[in-house]
Amino acid sequence: MIYRLLRQALFAAPPELAHDLALEGLKFGARLGTNRWLCSTREMPVEAMGIRFSNPVGLAAGLDKNGDFIDALAGLGFGFIEIGTVTPR
Secondary structure (H helix, E strand, O other): OHHHHHHHHHHHOOHHHHHHHHHHHHHHHHHHOOHHHOOOOOOOOEEEOOEEEOOOOEEOOOOOOOOOOHHHHHOOOOOEEOOOOOOOO
């Protein structure tokens, strides 16, 4: 029920606003300790180029452009997270 309401609100909002609201929601959930309920992390270790990851699912760069949500995203159980983005200027 709550998911449907949040989904409708986020899909009705302009994309950048929806992006910001979703990340702020994750950050708030991390502070409350509720993000762990959103996912079940499973250890499925993989090794690539000599680096060991806890699981093969990662988050690509660009979602957290300024590195403001590292803890909130890490709490979702990703095996690795790319923080930031490259913007040519």
